[in-house]
Amino acid sequence: MKETSVAGETITFPEATGEAGKEVARPDRHGTMDGTGWHRRVVLVTGSNSGFGRLTAETLARRGHTVFAEMRESAGRNAAAAEGLREVVEGEGSNLRVVDLDVTLDESVERAMAEMVGEAGGVDVVVNNAGIFFVGPLEAFTAEQARGQFDVNVFGAMRVNRVALPHMRERGGGLLVHIGSVLGRLALPFFGLYAASKFALEGLTEAYRRELRPFGIDAVIVEPGTYPTEMNSKRAEPADGARVAVYGEHLKAFVGRFVEAAVEAGGDPQVVADAVVGLIEAPAGERPLRTVVAPGGQDRGPVALNRAAEGAVRDLLDAMGLASDLEARLARMEAGSSGGRA
Numbered sequence: 108m109k110e111t112s113v114a115g116e117t118i119t120f121p122e123a124t125g126e127a128g129k130e131v132a133r134p135d136r137h138g139t140m141d142g143t144g145w146h147r148r149v150v151l152v153t154g155s156n157s158g159f160g161r162l163t164a165e166t167l168a169r170r171g172h173t174v175f176a177e178m179r180e181s182a183g184r185n186a187a188a189a190e191g192l193r194e195v196v197e198g199e200g201s202n203l204r205v206v207d208l209d210v211t212l213d214e215s216v217e218r219a220m221a222e223m224v225g226e227a228g229g230v231d232v233v234v235n236n237a238g239i240f241f242v243g244p245l246e247a248f249t250a251e252q253a254r255g256q257f258d259v260n261v262f263g264a265m266r267v268n269r270v271a272l273p274h275m276r277e278r279g280g281g282l283l284v285h286i287g288s289v290l291g292r293l294a295l296p297f298f299g300l301y302a303a304s305k306f307a308l309e310g311l312t313e314a315y316r317r318e319l320r321p322f323g324i325d326a327v328i329v330e331p332g333t334y335p336t337e338m339n340s341k342r343a344e345p346a347d348g349a350r351v352a353v354y355g356e357h358l359k360a361f362v363g364r365f366v367e368a369a370v371e372a373g374g375d376p377q378v379v380a381d382a383v384v385g386l387i388e389a390p391a392g393e394r395p396l397r398t399v400v401a402p403g404g405q406d407r408g409p410v411a412l413n414r415a416a417e418g419a420v421r422d423l424l425d426a427m428g429l430a431s432d433l434e435a436r437l438a439r440m441e442a443g444s445s446g447g448r449a
């Protein structure tokens with residue numbers, strides 16, 4: 108058994124058995140099961156050329172899952188990353204394919220999914236990891252920039268989910284993983300636009316979870332704290348420099364200190380990949396809606412908020428007299444749906 112500690116909780120990974128890439132004893136509706144009961148899943152990971160996405164794709168491939176490592180421009184700008192990813196898992200018999208996907212383009216998402224379904228016969232898990240990071244005072248961003256932030260972090264996930272869900276339903280189960288952020292629970296000054304996109308992802312995940320339950324499809328969100336990936340070096344600045352200048356030293360000092368604190372926290376991004384893999388390998392019905400993974404005490408606020416939020420949707424449904432009706436409908440739909448769970 109492999110263990111990792113996430114927000115003070117210990118996650119235990121089931122042991123991967125059987126050799127990666129080898130024929131398995133019997134096919135299963137949700138991934139493939141070998142003679143020992145080990146489920147190998149067909150997983151799509153967006154933004155897998157760097158950071159959490161790359162580590163997640165590698166870790167999944169090494170544990171015997173079939174991985175579609177999606178990235179932009181795998182034969183161009185990201186060619187070295189694509190090659191590196193193939194090399195890392197090559198020779199280990201791992202089943203990893205690099206596929207081009209830009210989450211802001213409908214046709215790119217549709218093409219990537221068609222390729223995946225053509226090759227693997229379906230999809231069990233989507234990891235919506237691709238993300239961009241806008242930093243600066245809210246008033247200094249144009250509406251177009253704000254749309255750009257949401258187009259990747261929010262609409263991108265919706266695009267990918269939209270093409271994946273019919274295939275998951277056909278298989279009778281699946282899992283949508285969203286990479287949120289501690290900043291999706293708590294908004295800090297100058298990180299507001301990014302935070303708003305991650306807050307949106309929280310809302311979507313909460314709703315997906317209930318909407319998709321009758322189909323045996325799970326939805327979860329992972330909330331990382333600060334980790335040294337390429338996110339900060341790729342960060343986007345506001346278009347309106349004059350508005351930025353109004354904030355002067357205050358802005359520079361706050362963002363500078365934030366970046367320093369992130370470096371000091373010294374987290375290992377592999378912990379985030381391990382948490383994602385742990386959720387994918389956890390039995391359906393046992394995955395928490397939210398998982399905080401954060402270094403240096405950054406988890407305290409989000410964990411407290413998440414605890415407080417547990418049962419809050421149920422309370423609202425109760426207050427509106429909707430709970431029992433909804434539960435009864437979901438139960439009837441579940442009973443009527445043919446599949447099991449991923």
Ligand SMILES: NC(=O)c1ccc[n+]([C@@H]2O[C@H](COP(=O)([O-])OP(=O)(O)OC[C@H]3O[C@@H](n4cnc5c(N)ncnc54)[C@H](OP(=O)(O)O)[C@@H]3O)[C@@H](O)[C@H]2O)c1
Pocket residue numbers: 153154155156157158159160178179185208209210211235236237238239259286287288289330331332333334335336337338339341
């Ligand atoms: N690192 C942190 O401290 C932290 C904390 C909380 C949450 N997160 C979240 O974690 C996720 C991964 O970020 P990371 O930290 O690993 O940073 P990263 O190394 O910069 O990875 C971001 C990935 O998203 C990809 N991407 C951006 N726009 C895309 C698009 N239109 N289509 C497809 N892929 C696109 C990037 O590809 P290109 O290289 O081609 O741009 C890159 O592969 C993001 O959602 C981020 O918001 C990160």
